[in-house]
Amino acid sequence: MAGDAERNQGRQGDGRSRHGRQNSSGRAGVETIVVTDSLRELSQKIGYEFKDASLLETAMRHSSWTAENEGFESNERLEFLGDSLIGFVVADIMYRRHPDFDEGKLTDLRKIVVNSNALSRVAQDLDLGSHVLLGRGEQAGGGRAKTSILANALEAVFGAVYLDSDTRRAYEVVTKLLSEAIDDALGRLGQLDAKSQLQELAARLDRALPEYRVRDEGPDHAKVFFAEVFIGEELMGSGSGKSKKSAEEQAAYAACSILQENPKPA
Structure with a gap:
C-alpha cells in the first residue's frame, strides 16, 4: 500500500x-x-x-x-x-x-x-x-x-x-x-471569558501577568489571526481565529489548562 x-x-x-x-x-x-x-x-x-x-x-x-x-x-x-x-x-x-x-x-x-x-x-x-x-x-x-x-x-x-x-x-x-x-458548545461557554480567567489565575499564583503576541496571515478580506500567550518568558498557549480577540481567547483557554496543571514556573 x-x-x-x-x-x-x-x-x-x-x-x-x-x-x-x-x-x-x-x-x-x-x-x-x-x-x-x-x-x-x-x-x-x-x-x-x-x-x-x-x-x-x-x-x-x-x-x-x-x-x-x-x-x-x-x-x-x-x-x-x-x-x-x-x-x-x-x-x-x-x-x-x-x-x-x-x-x-x-x-x-x-x-x-x-x-x-x-x-x-x-x-x-x-x-x-x-x-x-x-x-x-x-x-x-x-x-x-x-x-x-x-x-x-x-x-x-x-x-x-x-x-x-x-x-x-x-x-x-x-x-x-x-x-x-x-x-x-454549551459546556465550553466559559472559554470565551478565558482571558479574564487566565489573568485571575496568574495573579492568584503570583505569576506574571499574561502577555499576548498576535500576528496575522492572508489577504485583508480573509485574514487569520494567530495568538500566543506568555507568562514571563514561558509560552503557555496558542490559538487562531478570524479576529484578534478570538485568537487571544483560544490561546488564553489553552493557557488556563496548562497553568492549572503546572502552577509553578518551568
Whole structure:
C-alpha cells in the first residue's frame, strides 16, 4: 500500500489534468471534470453526492495552487459563501435550542463553533488535508496540517454544497458535520471569558501577568489571526481565529489548562 505522502502528492500532481478551467461565469467547466476516486471518497465522507463535481474540485483548490496553475479558480469565493452559511445555520440552531439565552450568550455560543480551531478539527476528521490542492511551497511547509487551510477548505465545501443543492440540503449537511461541536458548545461557554480567567489565575499564583503576541496571515478580506500567550518568558498557549480577540481567547483557554496543571514556573 502506498504511503500517505505518496498518495497525497499523486492527488496534487494530477490536479491540472482533472480540474476544469474557469468558464465565462467564473465557474470551472463541468465538461472537463472527471470524477476521481479522491472526489468520490471525499463525497462519501461529507455525506453528499454532487451533481456538479466541479464545485467540489474548486473547494479543494487553495490559492497557492491556483497561483501556480493559471486559469483556475481558487476556493476563496466558496469559502466566503460557506462561512456565511455556517454562521446562519449555527445561529439558527442556537436560537431554537436556547430560548432563554439573550443575544450576547447566543453570540458567544456561535463563536465557539464558528472559529478556525473548531472547524479545522472537523476538517481533520474528514481528512480534508489529503484532498486539498496546494502549491509546492505550501505543501513543503506542511500546509496540509495548517489550521487555517483546513478550516477554509471546510467552509468552501459547505459553500459548494449550497450552490449544488439548496438551503435546506446545505443546512442538513452543515448540521450533520458540525453536530458534535454544536452539542459541546454549551459546556465550553466559559472559554470565551478565558482571558479574564487566565489573568485571575496568574495573579492568584503570583505569576506574571499574561502577555499576548498576535500576528496575522492572508489577504485583508480573509485574514487569520494567530495568538500566543506568555507568562514571563514561558509560552503557555496558542490559538487562531478570524479576529484578534478570538485568537487571544483560544490561546488564553489553552493557557488556563496548562497553568492549572503546572502552577509553578518551568
